[in-house]
Amino acid sequence: MSVPYWVQDAIFYQIFPDRFFRAEGELTLDRFQPWGSKPTRRGFQGGNLRGIIEKFDYLLDLGINALYLNPIFSSSANHRYHTNDYYQIDRSLGTMDDFSALLDVAHSNGVRVILDGVFNHTGRGFFAFEDVLDNGEDSRYRDWYYIHSFPVDAFGGGKSTTYEAWWDIKDLPKLNAGNPDVRRYLIEVSRYWIEQGIDGWRLDVPNEIDDDEFWSEWRSVVKAANPDAYTVGEIWDGDPRWVGNSHFDGLMHYTLRNAILDLLEKKIKLADFVKKMEGFLTEYQQENVYAMYLAMGSHDTRRLITKMGGDLNKVRLAFLLQFANPGAPAIYYGDEIGLPGEGDPDNRRVFPWDESTWNHDLRKYVQKLIARRKRHAALRRGDLKHIHLSKTNGWYAFSRVLGEDKVVAAINPGNETRKLEIPMQELELPDGSLFEDVITGGRYRLTDQVVQVTLGPWSGVMLATIGEG
16 A cells, blocks of 8 residues: 555644734744735745644644644745755745754644645745846756746836746746756755654645656655655646655645535536535545545635535535545635635635634534544545435435445535435444434434435435434
């Protein structure tokens, strides 16, 4: 098995470091916006690594056991995808000692930490690009980039024309990963941070380094440094090419996320959703399906509650489908309390630590899903089996089964209350068997191989077997 064993048990929490919590410290020279200001593309609000440590009890109370941090390396951007130095923690976030302390706190509490690897492009402040700017055609590093002409025009308005850049954005010059020196540098960076104790990498736009040989070598080096390191690629269209023993353990599962949200927004029919959801089981190898990073939101999408038009029933149903599916569920910071937000930069608001602003019921719902996912191995490692798709009444049920641990999820993605008669023959249970609603604790009895459940509009249920009554 090439996928780390722990990933199937992981429940991730994604933190955008500048916006989670600002612990007071010695960075008196840094100019931050007031905490809670309207987010902008360029303004910093001062969240830092010590802030994550100070709020770690919140994360443990929620129940997560893995963290994905957006970039933390030296950068001139608040999102830090404009890397200036891959070996340095950004000074506004803290020091290497702060990062080591965060790893110690996380690991002592059974929490894994993965970092964001941005290897397709750098910032303009990266040493190699600075050399190109200073020395032009005589630069030692001109072949580290795709330079079309000199002098290089790296500032001012308009698109990049004198060199290749990500989306033609001037402050994101694209690295030439075909250059052996660049390859060696990126691979050594990746090895270095694994050796510092991180538990894996999330790769930013890895398909834009369209080089199978590079990624195979990269994976080999990372896995040699730590065989249990998790590697996950940001591949929006879900191309199976990018998973497996020569690429990544899993992908950011935007394809399943989009299918779930399209269903809830009535953009696709239930039958089409079921076809998509169940189709992933054969599109990828099983170990990779179970290693997908499955989030309902991220720093690149509208906030979940905003995407759902403020409809909390739909938000809860999205979370239920997320936690009932194979893959590692991931919470984008603040989604669990109903933090709203449109697209970038509004989806990167600070976490509001004033609890009076939280949707506590939603947080408790997510907290219960996390706890039940931990309790039931079937939800983490069990087979997914189709139970019933009602084309006339508009509901769907499927199971997750691992030995005697059996959980049934049923959803009603519609505006009407529906009475479901869920056939349970596939579970091979005797009549009289009892099921418990993992959220409410309600009990249901199997009668004539059917469980009857009433679901309100845009709602779902997860029923776990608890024996015979």
